[in-house]
Amino acid sequence: MEVQIGSDxxxxxxxxxxxxxxxxxxxxAGLILAMCLTIEILAYVSKNKIDDSDKGEYSSSAASSTIFFFNAHMVMGIIGGVSTLLGIGGILNSNKCLLTCFNTFNCCLFWAFALTYAVVSFFSKVSDFIKLSGCSLTYDLEREALYKVASQSLCNDDCECYFSGTVSRDQSKYVINYSPTDTTMAINFQQCPSSFSSNSTIMAQLKSSENAYECSGWCTKYPIQFFNDVNSKTTSSYACKQTIENYWNSFRQILQYTSFVLAFLFVLTFGFTCIYCFYPKGDPQKEEQTKIRLINS
Known part of the structure; x- marks a missing residue:
């Protein structure tokens, strides 16, 4: 018996x-390198913005998790950029050692994004099921707790601040008109007596949340002059509760689609790089003559 394994x-x-x-x-490789550079730049810019905005507002412990998030992305961007440069060098010089480093990176990121897609898809289904069942998710409870703290600590009637926004007819009865030259009223919500006894970290979080989501609605009591420096450029009917919900649902969908596309990109690059590494060179006729024979007598 003779078994022949050719190079077909x-x-x-x-x-x-x-x-x-x-x-x-x-x-x-070029697309992956461009992506790594983009991630690096965006993470660096966002990290600097947070560093600047947090001075005097957040304690180091409150901001550490956010800073760590961007630092992790910067490290990933650097590792990805170096690995991709090694891959480009391996492609141009037909160096299998460099190509192996590049493909190891591709393989790791494929699994990372594939798992991300699987986890996000799974929890999306769980989230939809829980909502249909009428149950509350953990983040819903946390958000409601935050609203409660905001209402108890900040939404009081003992401080009337100047308000530069539009006042509706229903709200007008709660608003007192003052002279533009009047300097007796508070201008910023930090000047209100109730803010002095409030937790500074919570105050900063409320302010940054309204600015980030461009919404209002933390304060549900009148007079509406409260939070003038935060809400003066936002629409009072643009409630933060629904805005945050919509934002995270949109973020979840974007993360799901992006992780799928990136996983597909990395597995394609991995496959084509493998083919490139083992691409048969030389005369096919001569290669066909090279066979391994196993003789079983």
Missing amino acids: GLVCARCIPFKTLKIIVLSG
Whole structure:
């Protein structure tokens, strides 16, 4: 009995011209490098913005988790950029060692984004099921607790601040008109007596949340002059509760779609890089003559 293992499997790779394959792999590496640079720049800019805005508002412990998030992205961007540069060098010089480093990075990120997609998809289904069942999610309870704290600590009638927004007819009875030259009233909500006894971290979180989501509605009591420096440029009917819900639902969908596309990109790059590494070179006729024979007598 004789079993012959030819090189047909490798020769099949010749259906893709070598130059075309090289361009495909280089394009994939270039796209990944551009993505890493974009992540690096965005994370750096966002981190600096947080550093600047948090001075005097947040304690170091309150901001540490956010800073860690952007630092992690910056480290990932650097690792990805270096690995991709090694891959480009390996492609241009046909260096399998460098290509192996590049493909290891591709493989790791494929699994990372694939798992992200699976986890987000799973929890999306769980979230939808829980909402249909009439139950409250953990983040719903946390948000309601935050509203309660805000209402108890900030939404009081003992401080009337100047208000530059539009006052509706129903709200007008709660508003007292003052002269523009009057300097006896508070201008910023930090000047209100109730804010002095409030937790500074909670105060900063409320302010940053309204600014970030461009919404209002933390304060449900009148007079509406409260939070003048935060709400003066926002619409009072644009409630933060629904805004935050919509934001995180949208974020979840974007994360789900993005992780799927990136996982697909990395697995394609991984596959084409493998083909490039083991692309058969030389005369196919001579390669076919090289066979391993197993003789079983």
